[in-house]
Amino acid sequence: MQVTMTVNGRPVHGEIEPRMLLVHFVRDQLGLTGTHWGCDTSNCGTCVLWMDGEPVKSCTVLAAMAHGHEIRTVEDLERDGELDPVQQGFVEQHGLQCGFCTPGMMMTARWLLDHNPHPSEAEIREAISGQICRCTGYANIVRAIQWAAEHPRVEPAAVPEPAAAAGQAAERSGEEVGVR
Amino acid sequence: MTTVEEAPAVPMGFGRMTRKEDARFVRGRGNYVDDIVLPGMLHGAVLRASLPHARITRIDTSAAEAHPKVRAVITGSMLEGLNLAWMPSLSHDVVPVLATDKVRFQGQEVAFVVADDRYAARDALELIEVDYEPLPPVIDARQAMAPGAPVIRDDIDGKSDNHIFDWEAGDRASTDAAFAAAEVVVAQDMVYPRVHPAPMETCGAVADMDKVSGKLTMWSTTQAPHAHRTLYALVAGLPEHKIRVVSPDIGGGFGNKVGIYPGYVLAIVGSIVTGKPVKWMEDRSENLMSTSFARDYHMHGEIAATADGKITALRVKVLADHGAFNNTAQPTKFPAGFFHIFTGSYDLQAAHCEVSGVYTNKAPGGVAYACSFRVTEAVYLVERMVDCLADELGMDPAELRMRNLLRPEQFPYTCKTGWVYDSGDYPRALRLAMDIAGYEELRREQAERRQRGELMGIGLSFFTETVGAGPRKHMDILGLGMADGAEVRVHPTGKAVVRLSVQTQGQGHETTFAQIVAEQLGISPQDIDVVHGDTDNTPFGLGTYGSRSTPVSGAAVAVAAQRVRDKARIVASAMLEVAPEDLEWEKGRWFVRGDPSVGAAIGEIAMAAHGSLELPEGVEGHLDAECVYDPPNLTYPFGAYICVVDVDPGTGQVKVRRFVAVDDCGPRINPMIVEGQVHGGLADGVGMALMEVMAFDTEGNHLGGSFMDYLVPTSLECPMFELGETVTPSPHHPLGLKGVGESATVGSPPAVVNAVLDAIGVRHADMPFTPAQVWRSMQGRPLRTDLAVE
Numbered sequence: 001m002q003v004t005m006t007v008n009g010r011p012v013h014g015e016i017e018p019r020m021l022l023v024h025f026v027r028d029q030l031g032l033t034g035t036h037w038g039c040d041t042s043n044c045g046t047c048v049l050w051m052d053g054e055p056v057k058s059c060t061v062l063a064a065m066a067h068g069h070e071i072r073t074v075e076d077l078e079r080d081g082e083l084d085p086v087q088q089g090f091v092e093q094h095g096l097q098c099g100f101c102t103p104g105m106m107m108t109a110r111w112l113l114d115h116n117p118h119p120s121e122a123e124i125r126e127a128i129s130g131q132i133c134r135c136t137g138y139a140n141i142v143r144a145i146q147w148a149a150e151h152p153r154v155e156p157a158a159v160p161e162p163a164a165a166a167g168q169a170a171e172r173s174g175e176e177v178g179v180r
Numbered sequence: 181m182t183t184v185e186e187a188p189a190v191p192m193g194f195g196r197m198t199r200k201e202d203a204r205f206v207r208g209r210g211n212y213v214d215d216i217v218l219p220g221m222l223h224g225a226v227l228r229a230s231l232p233h234a235r236i237t238r239i240d241t242s243a244a245e246a247h248p249k250v251r252a253v254i255t256g257s258m259l260e261g262l263n264l265a266w267m268p269s270l271s272h273d274v275v276p277v278l279a280t281d282k283v284r285f286q287g288q289e290v291a292f293v294v295a296d297d298r299y300a301a302r303d304a305l306e307l308i309e310v311d312y313e314p315l316p317p318v319i320d321a322r323q324a325m326a327p328g329a330p331v332i333r334d335d336i337d338g339k340s341d342n343h344i345f346d347w348e349a350g351d352r353a354s355t356d357a358a359f360a361a362a363e364v365v366v367a368q369d370m371v372y373p374r375v376h377p378a379p380m381e382t383c384g385a386v387a388d389m390d391k392v393s394g395k396l397t398m399w400s401t402t403q404a405p406h407a408h409r410t411l412y413a414l415v416a417g418l419p420e421h422k423i424r425v426v427s428p429d430i431g432g433g434f435g436n437k438v439g440i441y442p443g444y445v446l447a448i449v450g451s452i453v454t455g456k457p458v459k460w461m462e463d464r465s466e467n468l469m470s471t472s473f474a475r476d477y478h479m480h481g482e483i484a485a486t487a488d489g490k491i492t493a494l495r496v497k498v499l500a501d502h503g504a505f506n507n508t509a510q511p512t513k514f515p516a517g518f519f520h521i522f523t524g525s526y527d528l529q530a531a532h533c534e535v536s537g538v539y540t541n542k543a544p545g546g547v548a549y550a551c552s553f554r555v556t557e558a559v560y561l562v563e564r565m566v567d568c569l570a571d572e573l574g575m576d577p578a579e580l581r582m583r584n585l586l587r588p589e590q591f592p593y594t595c596k597t598g599w600v601y602d603s604g605d606y607p608r609a610l611r612l613a614m615d616i617a618g619y620e621e622l623r624r625e626q627a628e629r630r631q632r633g634e635l636m637g638i639g640l641s642f643f644t645e646t647v648g649a650g651p652r653k654h655m656d657i658l659g660l661g662m663a664d665g666a667e668v669r670v671h672p673t674g675k676a677v678v679r680l681s682v683q684t685q686g687q688g689h690e691t692t693f694a695q696i697v698a699e700q701l702g703i704s705p706q707d708i709d710v711v712h713g714d715t716d717n718t719p720f721g722l723g724t725y726g727s728r729s730t731p732v733s734g735a736a737v738a739v740a741a742q743r744v745r746d747k748a749r750i751v752a753s754a755m756l757e758v759a760p761e762d763l764e765w766e767k768g769r770w771f772v773r774g775d776p777s778v779g780a781a782i783g784e785i786a787m788a789a790h791g792s793l794e795l796p797e798g799v800e801g802h803l804d805a806e807c808v809y810d811p812p813n814l815t816y817p818f819g820a821y822i823c824v825v826d827v828d829p830g831t832g833q834v835k836v837r838r839f840v841a842v843d844d845c846g847p848r849i850n851p852m853i854v855e856g857q858v859h860g861g862l863a864d865g866v867g868m869a870l871m872e873v874m875a876f877d878t879e880g881n882h883l884g885g886s887f888m889d890y891l892v893p894t895s896l897e898c899p900m901f902e903l904g905e906t907v908t909p910s911p912h913h914p915l916g917l918k919g920v921g922e923s924a925t926v927g928s929p930p931a932v933v934n935a936v937l938d939a940i941g942v943r944h945a946d947m948p949f950t951p952a953q954v955w956r957s958m959q960g961r962p963l964r965t966d967l968a969v970e
Contacts (some may be wrong), residue, residue, distance in 0.1 A: 003711075004926040007357055007365075017299065019299070020299070024298070027214075027215075028217075028298075031217075032208070033208070033212075033214075033215035034207070034208015034209065034210075034326075035208070036212070036214075036380075036381070037461075038213065038380050038381070038382070038464065039463075039464040039886070039887050040463055040464055041464065041884075041886050041887055041888050043886070043887030043888055044380060044464070044887055045669045046380055073208065074207070074208035075207070075208050075209075077206075077207075077208075078207055083206065087207070087474075088206075090200060090202070090206050091198050091199070091202045091203075091206055094198070094199070094852045094853065094855075094856045095360075096202065096205055096206070096433040096686075097432075097686030097687070097688070097856055098379070098380065098381070098429075098430065098431045098433075098685055098686030099201075099202075099205030099206075099210045099363070099429065099431070099686065099861065100210075100212065100380040100381045100431030100432060101380050102205055102206065103208045106206065121900075124895075125895040126896070128893075128895050129895050129896045130890055131893075131894075131895075132380065132894060133380070134377075134378065134379055134380055134432050134434065134860070134863075134864075134892065135432060135686050135689070135856070135860045135861075135862030136309075136856060136859055136860055137659035137860050137861075137862055137893075137898050138863065138894075138895040138898045138902060139859045139898065139900055139901055140856055141895070142860065142895070142900070
């Protein structure tokens with residue numbers, strides 16, 4: 001069957017099997033591999049992306065169900081070469097280690113801050129409670145989201161392309177707010 | 181106006197800096213195995229055994245082969261023809277790639293399908309018919325050794341039972357004597373249940389056999405790319421120089437990705453058979469049911485002491501459930517890993533342990549989940565026994581520990597089972613943890629709450645880790661010594677590259693290893709590229725697990741960088757026309773002693789070394805060096821943890837209120853990364869103590885095959901951890917560093933368990949403390965987590 005949807009602001013069109021999961025459509029057909037596949041049972045949350053502005057677990061959404069809808073993935077968080085504060089917060093507060101859960105965590109975090117710009121620690125923990133991280137023990141993910149809440153805008157030209165000297169991101173650590 | 185001096189954003193060496201690798205990860209531009217797409221790539225899927233123990237009487241693949249999208253169907257009998265049906269395990273046993281005679285655990289690999297896409301490959305699995313003759317399963321490790329138990333490994337000539345090994349350490353006679361003379365003896369059975377590391381990324385591979393060049397490129401989720409390459413050469417008979425193993429970004433390892441799984445080999449076979457690249461990526465159920473589990477130690481501990489609380493001896497018997505094949509990944513000479521560090525952090529007269537391994541109809545593995553080769557089990561045993569003794573004596577567990585901890589002047593300390601602890605100041609770490617926690621105040625609060633019927637618990641643990649395997653004369657895996665190579669090269673313009681034998685699954689090596697070189701050479705970490713995870717582009721070494729990267733590879737890099745510095749001195753002496761002995765080093769620069777204005781910076785030296793400068797006799801140009809580091813000893817990080825829990829008396833629900841962790845891993849390359857690793861390990865402890873268990877029913881069905889059934893901690897179970905540190909350098913590591921990656925996973929479970937038992941006033945019950953287990957323990961009838969579920 002054919003599906004049409006908007007992905008990261010651009011119309012896309014695909015020929016798919018009706019049973020194809022949205023996570024596989026996004027990864028395998030669109031090549032947007034920032035969204036990960038972790039469990040199949042909507043328990044782990046590595047596949048979280050947005051459908052019509054709401055975070056969904058794309059391993060339990062059929063691509064066909066996204067027909068006519070608007071999808072946003074982690075690749076769309078950065079705008080005009082500027083990281084989203086949530087992305088910057090994860091860097092500044094060491095909110096990631098292996099990086100596998102990170103895109104899903106960040107998509108939920110962005111949604112939370114859009115709806116609740118100043119969440120409490122408990123509200124942050126509740127928001128990400130459907131997503132699993134095995135590396136961080138969540139403490140620095142919470143701090144990363146708190147950092148993003150405290151830094152709603154990032155100064156321009158702050159962070160490099162991955163291919164460039166990645167360390168410019170690290171140079172920004174001088175701006176950090178106090179960790180512990 | 182006052183100014184506050186800030187730490188430099190990027191330290192010239194050790195210190196907090198954000199991670200270089202994060203630039204790609206936060207953009208969703210990591211490159212994990214499942215992200216790799218090659219032209220013409222096919223997809224593989226594994227058919228797995230539905231029964232835990234059964235004879236295969238027939239496999240019919242004709243319908244699967246007729247599927248229009250299927251390119252190949254591979255069975256065990258086909259592999260037998262290639263002499264590939266079985267492969268060596270990491271513990272001198274064999275493991276089937278695909279079952280030929282019997283299946284021996286639920287989820288074992290039976291057939292492999294290669295198809296055009298991943299959905300079609302799984303469709304075709306449904307078309308394969310397998311006839312099984314069911315056999316009685318052996319699920320309980322104790323029943324495995326009972327007379328008349330079904331023999332699981334009848335593939336081994338003459339095998340008539342399920343016994344694997346007996347092993348002992350320590351001195352039996354002196355231990356028995358110490359027990360005979362003891363004023364107090366406490367005995368306790370305890371189970372460290374079967375758990376699973378469950379990294380967020382499951383295991384997988386992309387195999388690409390180039391038929392023209394004969395070269396295999398293997399992208400795979402491996403923590404040990406070089407060891408894998410050698411093993412592929414040995415197993416498949418492929419020439420080693422025609423194998424390239426690439427470990428790209430890895431979504432968490434925790435020991436789960438040390439071994440070679442049948443799926444990896446099957447992807448290679450699939451690529452050879454079809455002439456196309458083949459991707460195999462397991463799903464979560466496959467990961468939980470078939471890949472390397474952890475623990476499953478059934479322990480009987482005894483502790484002897486004087487009436488006033490001086491511990492004199494420990495005695496332990498362990499039954500180790502290794503599953504259907506002995507495939508633990510650990511140094512060959514240590515079938516029970518490093519369990520014999522079970523004397524822990526205490527000054528004893530004698531100790532003895534016996535460990536017996538048995539086969540059961542469960543998945544193989546055993547050493548995984550950040551355990552430092554079974555130090556996790558050892559620390560759990562001793563820290564529970566100390567709490568049981570405290571209960572017997574009516575002593576505060578902190579006071580009992582403080583009375584028995586090794587004293588700083590006893591280091592280096594040879595423990596009763598032969599380990600040589602390199603350095604430590606244990607009482608200082610415990611005191612610091614108690615101060616951070618406000619221990620005495622917590623005990624007062626606990627007493628008040630008890631008056632009101634509230635259940636609050638305070639649990640301690642003190643651990644000694646042994647990490648950085650290991651000295652070549654003592655430690656190898658399948659004959660490969662556990663040394664690691666490193667190469668440091670300074671480019672003409674003063675930038676540098678360091679090539680590592682180890683790789684990262686989230687540890688941040690691209691940052692920390694640059695910091696090690698920066699510390700030695702005075703080149704900014706931003707100007708140092710770290711190359712790792714690709715056997716074609718890195719020196720040989722055994723990989724990242726057992727917290728060995730910093731102790732072994734970190735030392736190799738430090739020594740190589742120091743050799744670069746030494747060579748730079750000679751080049752600088754030629755540049756400055758002074759004797760090398762007249763030069764002094766300050767970070768990044770050699771200068772003339774007594775005249776600091778005359779000198780050469782490392783960048784200038786690098787350009788000169790690559791240029792036309794006339795160099796002294798015997799000095800080659802360029803500025804590089806390498807090192808293969810054979811560690812003289814392991815390193816012994818340690819720490820003191822205090823966990824505070826509240827238990828709902830109505831439901832048995834445990835809430836971790838506080839978790840204080842003081843870690844000593846020597847100097848810290850990047851404190852931010854160390855703290856992150858400690859956080860993760862503390863969460864592991866919360867998970868194992870409260871939630872995680874891989875249970876089986878009496879039929880041998882796996883009851884933890886998804887994240888709906890195998891529970892791991894979420895943000896709601898984990899508190900904001902409170903960390904502290906002491907710094908006791910290792911005397912033998914070139915930079916004084918110790919490993920830390922697994923410290924918290926090793927140290928945290930007993931702290932949580934001790935806290936729960938303290939809250940409910942029960943001497944012992946087994947993990948995990950689910951609400952049901954807490955409730956039943958309060959009623960005096962705890963669940964037996966070691967038994968099959970009726």
